[in-house]
Amino acid sequence: MHIKPKALKPSATLGVVSPGEWLDDERLQKGIESLKAMGFKVKASPELMKHHRFAGTDKDRADALNKMFADPTVDGIICARGGTGSVRLLPYLDLELIRNNPKVFCGYSDVTMLLHHLYKQTGLMTFHGPMLTTFQDNNIFSASHFKAVLAGDTPHLALEDSEAHTEGTAEGELIGGNLSLLISLLGTEDEFETDGKILFIEEIDEPPYAVDRMLWHLKRAGKLDGIKGLIVGEMLDIQENHPDNPYGHPLTEVxxxxxxxGVPVVTNAPCGHGAKLATFPLGADVRLEVARGGSSLTLLSPSVS
Structure with missing residues (x-):
């Protein structure tokens, strides 16, 4: 059974954590000011500024997240950035505390690991969406959809600039995230189910052969067999590592x-590392409509309470 976090009201307080790598002070402050300009109050974890590869030790970072869930003055939690390291927090997370204090938890990329762990182990609906760094450049699209979804609206999202690979309409629960991280979940306690669901994936900075291999991995694990629909986000910086000897299997062919x-498939959707990033709630009931004249994704019910 899904646990829906409370909706974010205007002037809600957002806690900022960095479950992986640290964020320099200039980018941190710019992101905080952007959140404030959106009407939010901000409470930043002190672990954000430790100057080594990660924002503190594994336990430091996990404790920071636990504290944000326990803090009654914090209404929702947003990650500062991705990178790497989220998986190292899992042994130290207080799942009972998190289950008993459900809050909006939002991030993407490496944070896919935490989104799925919390969703699978506590039932809390988590949100694949913007991080602090997303809002630094007056990102109106990402900010508007983030606020609408987390306020309890059910927006009809036009998948701007997307491409209809296979036309059609489908309804089902939404599940997905960063492709590399989804692959790393297979065979673990957090392995996800896709049968009867609408799957979304995105990736960055991988050569075409690696994307091909990961998609075949999903197929061999049975994760593409029963899907109702597929949303492929922007596959950013997917470049040949041997330009003089290209791989030769484009994504559309794969x-x-x-x-x-007959399964509706849309590509280049705004759910990845590109300039526009929509907020996708894991476990939400959605309708995907894919058409040459324009595709869309609609939440069928609020993903917050």
Whole structure:
């Protein structure tokens, strides 16, 4: 059974944590000011500024997240950035505390690991969406959708600049995240189910052969067989590592090989590392409409209480 966090009201307080790498002070302050300009109050974890690869030890970072869930003055939690290191927090998270204090928890990329761990182990609906760094450049699209979804609206999201790979309409629960991180969840206690669901994936900075291999991994694990629909986000910086000897299997060709005929598929959707990042609630009931004239994703019910 899903646990819906409380909706974020205007002037809600957002706690900022960094479950992986640290964020320099200039980017941190710029992001905080952007959140304040959106009407939020901000409470930043002190672990954000430790100057080594990670924002504190593994236990430091996990404790910071636990404290944000326990803090009654914090209404929701947003991650400062991704990078790497989220998986190292898992042994130190207080899942009972988190289950008993459900709050909005939002991030993407490496944070996919935490989104799925909390969703699977506590039932809390988590949010694949903006981080602090997303809001630094007056990102109106990302800010507007973030506020709408977390306020309890059910927006009809036009998947701008996307491409219809296979037209059609489907309804189901939304599940997904960063492709590399989804692969790392397979065979663990946090392995996700896709049967009857709408799967979304995104990736950055991987050569085409690696994306191909990961998609085949999903297929061989049965994660593409029963899906109702597929949303492929912006696959940013997917560049040949040997330009003089290209891999030769474009993404559209791979999808045609791996996804069943008739399953709606849209590519280049705003759910990745590109300039526009929508907020996707894990476990939400959605309707995906894919058409040459424009595709869309609609929340069928609020993802917050």
């Amino acid at each position: 999808l045609a090989e791996l996804v069943a005929t």
